[in-house]
Amino acid sequence: MSTSPSSSAQAARDALAVRLSHLRKEAGLTGKALSARCGWHPAKTTRIQKAEASPSDADIRSWCAACGADDQADDLIATARAVDSMYMEWRRLxxxxxxxxxxxxxxxxxxxxxxxxxxxxxxxxxxxxxxxxxxxxxxxxxxxxxxxxxxxxxxxxxxxxxxxxxxxxxxxxxxxxxxxxxxxxxxxxxxxxxxxxxxxxxxxxxxxxxxxxxxxxxxxxxxxxxxxxxxxxxxxxxxxxxxxxxxxxxxxxxxxxxxxxxxxxxxxxxxxxxxxxxxxxx
Missing domain, CATH: 3.30.870 (Endonuclease; Chain A)
Structure with a gap:
């Protein structure tokens, strides 16, 4: 799929990134602090928050656990799985x-x-x-x-x-x-x-x-x-x-x-x- 910012799929990626960023901020964590809790490099957190990298199911569960928001993990995982297949142009299909x-x-x-x-x-x-x-x-x-x-x-x-x-x-x-x-x-x-x-x-x-x-x-x-x-x-x-x-x-x-x-x-x-x-x- 195209990653053009104008596409609905990219808009969905951006929305997922925003939701993850909000979870971090609501938990009072900096990007470095969240990265430390998740056990990965801060650059990975930056890429996820900028929608430059797609988080895996495990990444999302770790992120939610670090923010004390385990109850939101399933919903976010469903969103992430749907992003790449959610919007298919008829002309492409x-x-x-x-x-x-x-x-x-x-x-x-x-x-x-x-x-x-x-x-x-x-x-x-x-x-x-x-x-x-x-x-x-x-x-x-x-x-x-x-x-x-x-x-x-x-x-x-x-x-x-x-x-x-x-x-x-x-x-x-x-x-x-x-x-x-x-x-x-x-x-x-x-x-x-x-x-x-x-x-x-x-x-x-x-x-x-x-x-x-x-x-x-x-x-x-x-x-x-x-x-x-x-x-x-x-x-x-x-x-x-x-x-x-x-x-x-x-x-x-x-x-x-x-x-x-x-x-x-x-x-x-x-x-x-x-x-x-x-x-x-x-």
Whole structure:
């Protein structure tokens, strides 16, 4: 990854360095004193505090112990582990096409038992029809200017739908009503996609909620995110995929999801919104 100070990854490195510096200062320690307690050269402390060196798990535990802050070690370690993989630009991920990324998602979903999903733009990949996925991926490929392997990528994306029927997976999906209305594909593909949502709703593995336009907001519309087994959230922006593993941030995404779930409608009320979107197309 780039170490440019303008990158989100570098910003995360800087934030980790600042947190470690604050721990030292709150403990009333100079850099030399902390280095002595940790048993390393003061230059190492300087490099860590300037985000010029990435601390190991052992370094962080030693640092926290020296500052009397052992209770913060796990959170800081999770942050450090996530830094290098947390921010991946889509153009970099798709530099050889989209198929490999879709296969990586397949592996992640295979390992995930409980997945909470919120989307405000399109249905999740594992609920997309081939026609809808093809239209969407063609748009993304054109926008990013990356190699076109859409046919292979669509096959890899649609393959994730198998986990709706096997393996004991559970998907809780929240969609903004706008997802039903955006003309992301041609009318025929959109109708097929909306009918597919109706078809999967009875599955025991799926809970599908729709947040109506008229819902009183207690959480504002957000970027798309997937929470995998409370261990990682994957957030999708226009330019990048962001992996969140820090416990306090995961707690924020879980809290946001709970608020969004309160605004959603389910069952017959959700079906009515989907059918209304189909009727609008016809």
């Amino acid at each position: 798709h530099q050889g096409g989209m198929r490999q990324v879709q296969e990586n998602w397949y592996a992640l979903h295979e390992q995930t038992r409980h997945c909470r999903v919120y989307l405000s733009n399109v249905p999740p990949g594992f609920l997309q029809t081939p026609a809808f996925a093809t239209a969407l991926m063609n748009q993304i490929t054109r926008f990013q200017g990356t190699p076109n392997d859409v046919a292979e990528a669509v096959a890899a994306r649609v393959a994730r739908s198998r986990f709706l029927y096997e393996g004991g997976h559970r998907y809780v999906v929240l969609l903004e009503e706008s997802v039903l209305r955006y003309q992301t594909a041609d009318p025929e593909a959109m109708r097929g996609q909306l009918r597919h949502l109706l078809a999967v709703m009875p599955l025991a593995s799926v809970s599908l909620g729709i947040i109506p336009f008229t819902a009183q907001r207690i959480v504002w519309p957000l970027e798309a995110f997937y929470v995998h087994d409370d261990t990682m959230a994957v957030v999708e922006t226009l330019t990048a995929e962001i992996k969140v593993t820090q416990p306090r941030e995961l707690a924020d995404y879980a809290r946001a999801f709970a608020g969004l779930a309160e605004m959603a409608v389910y069952g017959d009320a959700a079906r009515a919104l989907i059918r209304a979107a189909i009727e609008a197309l016809e």
